Amino acid sequence: MAMNRSQFYQQLQDGLNTVFGLEYRRYPQEWAGCFDTQTSNKAWETDVLTVGLGPAQVKQEGAPSAYDEGGESWAYTYHHETISLHFSLTEEAEEDNLYGSQGRRYSAALARSMAHTKEVKGAEVYNTAFTTFLTGDGVAACALDHPLWGGGTFQNELTTAADLDESALEDALIRISLFVDDRGLPIMVNGRSLLVHPSNVFNAHRILKSPGSTESAINDTNNTNAIRDMGLLPGGVKVNHYLTDEAPWFVRTDVSNGPIVMQRKKLARGLDGDFLTGNVRYKARERYSFGITDPRGLFGSPGA
Secondary structure, three states, rough: OOOHHHHHHHHHOOOOOOOOOOOOOOOOOOOHHEEEEEOOOOEEEOOOOOOOOOOOOOOOOOOOOOOOOOOOEEEEEEEEEEEEEEEEEEEHHHHHOOOHHHHHHHHHHHHHHHHHHHHHHHHHHHHHHOOEEEEEOOOOOOOOOOOOOOOOOOOOEEEOOOOOOOOHHHHHHHHHHOOOOOOOOEEOOOOOEEEHHHHHHHHHHHHHHEEOOOOOOOOOOOOEEEHOOOOOOOEEEEEOOOOOHHHHHHHEEEEOOOOOEEEEEEEEEEEEEEEOOOOEEEEEEEEEEEEEHHHEEEEEEEOO
């Protein structure tokens, strides 16, 4: 049903001081600091883990060399969702409003609604990373027991859950540097950025930027801040206002194909008018999917 003049009664007459409520500033795209963007031209996208070879073996004189083989392991599929919203205005509601175009004003509100949903969809991956959001190996995105194809497991979660502090972050960065591939061979992985809830942003900033250790009784520059001095976490602190819990924190790594948003169709807006009624409909539509292909792209702690 189209919005009509009865819904904007006071805006049909002179004398209002201001019309407000739809013009608030928005945070920049926070999902963009949590995911790498890839494009898609298909109904869905599937990423498959290909496993390499294990360590080479000593060959005895006159004996054949050891044989090994790799292959395909699990797959992760991105199922694109269609996100859309529209509104409609009567011809008279647009004509008789004395305080600017309702169509223009509500088009801005429409864009805000679309952006909000995208932020919520992206943050949902992190909000459920320790519980229900599963990667292709069937394990929660952040876990202690991601299975390796060649046997054993690896972890991308602290063994003992901890709130964000300098020691816990150092432990996370050490764990990240010990990542292995699915045959157990060491791989070079570094921390990329630190993702926190707004309540943790000042703590995170001190940990990364303080010249001395934040855990000494006095911030003595002789007691160095190793994370800062070694140039770790070059992407700095990323804040996400759509995280639902204050305690969890995450380190994004430089592993390719970690947290990803697949963009199937970019945000498109359009309008059309009905000849008989004069009503004008405004619509926005976008298609995308959020996910994590390689769990090595993320390390987290749910907080103590």
